[in-house]
Amino acid sequence: MTCDGAAEPPPASPRLPFDFPRPDPMTDQTPDVATPVPNYDGPRRILSGIQASGALHLGNYLGALKRFVELQDQGAPVYVFVADMHAITVWQDPAKLTAQTREIAAAYLASGLDPEKAIIFPQSAVRAHAELAWIFNCVARLGWLDRMTQFKEKSGKHKERSSVGLYTYPVLQAADILLYKATEVPVGEDQKQHLELTRDIAAKFNNDFGVPGFFPVPEPIIQGPATRVMSLRDGAAKMSKSDPSDNSRINLTDDADTIASKIKKAKTDPEPLPETLDGLNERPEAKNLVAIYAALAGLTREQVIAQFGGQGFGAFKPALADLAVSSLAPVTAEMRRLMDDPAEIDRVLKAGAERAAEGADPVVDEVKKIVGFWRA
Ligand code: TYM
Numbered sequence: 001m002t003c004d005g006a007a008e009p010p011p012a013s014p015r016l017p018f019d020f021p022r023p024d025p026m027t028d029q030t031p032d033v034a035t036p037v038p039n040y041d042g043p044r045r046i047l048s049g050i051q052a053s054g055a056l057h058l059g060n061y062l063g064a065l066k067r068f069v070e071l072q073d074q075g076a077p078v079y080v081f082v083a084d085m086h087a088i089t090v091w092q093d094p095a096k097l098t099a100q101t102r103e104i105a106a107a108y109l110a111s112g113l114d115p116e117k118a119i120i121f122p123q124s125a126v127r128a129h130a131e132l133a134w135i136f137n138c139v140a141r142l143g144w145l146d147r148m149t150q151f152k153e154k155s156g157k158h159k160e161r162s163s164v165g166l167y168t169y170p171v172l173q174a175a176d177i178l179l180y181k182a183t184e185v186p187v188g189e190d191q192k193q194h195l196e197l198t199r200d201i202a203a204k205f206n207n208d209f210g211v212p213g214f215f216p217v218p219e220p221i222i223q224g225p226a227t228r229v230m231s232l233r234d235g236a237a238k239m240s241k242s243d244p245s246d247n248s249r250i251n252l253t254d255d256a257d258t259i260a261s262k263i264k265k266a267k268t269d270p271e272p273l274p275e276t277l278d279g280l281n282e283r284p285e286a287k288n289l290v291a292i293y294a295a296l297a298g299l300t301r302e303q304v305i306a307q308f309g310g311q312g313f314g315a316f317k318p319a320l321a322d323l324a325v326s327s328l329a330p331v332t333a334e335m336r337r338l339m340d341d342p343a344e345i346d347r348v349l350k351a352g353a354e355r356a357a358e359g360a361d362p363v364v365d366e367v368k369k370i371v372g373f374w375r376a
Pocket of ligand 1: 047048049050051052059060061062063064083086172173176177185186187188189190191194226227228229230238239240
């Protein structure tokens with residue numbers, strides 16, 4: 001008892017700066033990311049993935065693919081996978097899924113990922129993804145998943161008819177990342193909430209099982225001028241493969257004429273481009289085209305405005321179309337060449353899957369031990 005009669009607080013755990021074990025980890029909603037646990041002190045690792053669910057567009061290219069290529073030369077291992085397990089959370093024609101998987105792999109290679117540097121693999125080829133996802137399903141809380149906006153958007157009015165996989169999809173994403181103890185995850189802005197959930201799962205696992213610093217709390221890398229590329233038809237909507245209008249997006253498989261025509265038809269306003277970046281506020285379509293130009297040219301948006309400020313879209317759109325065609329044409333051509341040689345893609349994916357499993361299997365084995373699963 002303390003002098004005012006209150007019960008003594010429980011003694012601090014010798015291992016952790018918080019009580020362990022938690023009174024009931026299963027009903028505890030607190031992710032505890034903020035708790036100052038000993039930091040992960042393992043090496044830097046970069047990881048990301050793209051779903052194998054059909055056509056890639058300029059948003060994927062600028063928000064993700066181009067960024068992966070920039071990161072592969074930083075000396076840290078880079079894991080880049082094709083998220084085919086995520087793809088089947090909505091219906092995928094089995095006759096097409098393998099080709100879609102190869103197409104994403106072709107896009108990785110055509111964008112400049114070097115299989116000697118980056119580990120490129122199909123998610124489903126490394127069993128540990130599914131194993132860790134199940135364990136994380138028992139760590140994540142329903143309350144956390146209920147807040148995921150992407151599930152709400154994707155399930156729409158038919159929540160009860162959606163697959164269970166679509167609901168628990170962000171838990172699989174956390175497993176993808178933490179299986180390799182990735183510390184940095186380059187993604188577009190739409191993945192931010194999923195990364196926050198991953199951070200919560202990492203912290204709760206470390207906390208619940210009394211293994212501080214076992215999993216890193218990974219950082220989302222959402223950088224550059226094009227973290228959220230918008231539709232060419234509506235500056236308020238994200239460029240997306242699910243938009244019914246093909247004119248809303250530039251597909252990585254579009255030919256030069258199609259790209260130029262889509263940019264020509266892109267929605268704009270009648271004003272010339274402003275002289276300052278602030279002048280783009282309240283002009284979402286103009287802002288989007290400037291961001292796309294900047295990302296394709298490797299410039300900042302300020303530099304684009306310095307170059308084109310005061311000019312109308314009659315001048316800017318053809319310049320953007322030329323830039324888009326000259327940047328994307330080599331990627332598209334190389335993708336086509338690779339798609340005609342599936343054996344080459346398969347060699348990369350097989351070797352990548354073997355290397356990925358070498359990294360993932362020991363982690364999942366350690367997790368099983370931590371959780372208390374029987375092991376021979
Ligand atoms: P996915 O397949 O929808 O998109 C792949 C990547 O492209 C980015 N992106 C965009 N970036 C800018 N503007 C846009 N309009 C745009 N649209 C898409 C996405 O942010 C993403 O980086 N859940 C993920 C796949 C995934 C994953 C992972 C990613 C599964 N496991 C682990 C990272 C780590 C997804 O559906 O991305």
